[in-house]
Amino acid sequence: KQEVTQIPAALSVPEGENLVLNCSFTDSAIYNLQWFRQDPGKGLTSLLLIQSSQREQTSGRLNASLDKSSGRSTLYIAASQPGDSATYLCAVRSDDYKLSFGAGTTVTVRA
Amino acid sequence: ETGVTQSPTHLIKTRGQQVTLRCSSQSGHNTVSWYQQALGQGPQFIFQYYREEENGRGNFPPRFSGLQFPNYSSELNVNALELDDSALYLCASSLAAGTFEVQYFGPGTRLTVT
Numbered sequence: 001k002q003e004v005t006q007i008p009a010a011l012s013v014p015e016g017e018n019l020v021l022n023c024s025f026t027d028s029a030i031y032n033l034q035w036f037r038q039d040p041g042k043g044l045t046s047l048l049l050i051q052s053s054q055r056e057q058t059s060g061r062l063n064a065s066l067d068k069s070s071g072r073s074t075l076y077i078a079a080s081q082p083g084d085s086a087t088y089l090c091a092v093r094s095d096d097y098k099l100s101f102g103a104g105t106t107v108t109v110r111a
Numbered sequence: 112e113t114g115v116t117q118s119p120t121h122l123i124k125t126r127g128q129q130v131t132l133r134c135s136s137q138s139g140h141n142t143v144s145w146y147q148q149a150l151g152q153g154p155q156f157i158f159q160y161y162r163e164e165e166n167g168r169g170n171f172p173p174r175f176s177g178l179q180f181p182n183y184s185s186e187l188n189v190n191a192l193e194l195d196d197s198a199l200y201l202c203a204s205s206l207a208a209g210t211f212e213v214q215y216f217g218p219g220t221r222l223t224v225t
Contacts, residue, residue, distance in 0.1 A: 004153070031211060032211065034213075036216075041199070041219075041221065042218060042219065043201060043216045043217055043218040043219045044154075044201065044216040045216075046213070046215070046216075049213060051211070089153055089154075091153075091154075095167075096166075096167065096208070096209075097144065097156075097159040097166055097167035097208060098144065098156035098159065098167060098169060099144075099146075099154075099156065099214060100156070101146075101153030101154045101155075102153050103151070103152050103153045104153055
């Protein structure tokens with residue numbers, strides 16, 4: 001059974017600081033890994049999708065890396081802004097139909 | 112192209128009652144997955160429907176059931192509601208049921224069981 005862990009559970013940084021969010025998974029046989037953003041009480045917004053053959057993906061200030069062999073992914077957010085405050089979820093696809101999610105890291109960016 | 116929509120947005124039910132949640136998939140998508148997200152936790156997979164057939168199921172009891180219609184919209188039904196069923200229910204659609212298909216999520220339905 002795939003287990004996904006995200007550390008830390010919560011993070012508070014001053015505006016402008018770079019954010020580093022970690023995700024680990026127990027079964028390295030994955031098809032892809034996805035990072036989502038979730039605002040309080042809302043649905044999920046996909047940020048980045050990394051296929052198993054890729055090492056990283058970038059979108060604007062966001063960069064996600066994937067080390068499948070060690071079961072780890074890191075999401076970097078450069079020059080954080082108050083609007084980046086949200087919960088960030090990591091999810092892996094390791095079978096035909098479902099995503100396995102971590103519990104998320106709740107980020108607060110202080111102005 | 113419209114995104115994934117869910118209804119209702121919120122609802123409150125009493126323990127023992129039954130509830131039906133609805134999801135309209137993104138245009139052209141034939142696969143719908145349902146997830147339950149308890150407060151402070153990540154979403155947990157309930158089941159997936161592909162072309163009106165259940166395609167996979169997570170660790171949820173049979174009182175959680177679903178349907179997918181010919182237009183690929185979907186329903187999640189929960190019977191004999193329990194307090195622990197209080198959660199955000201998320202629906203996700205994808206173009207097909209393959210392993211590399213991206214799932215697009217709706218805004219969710221917040222269910223409160225009292």
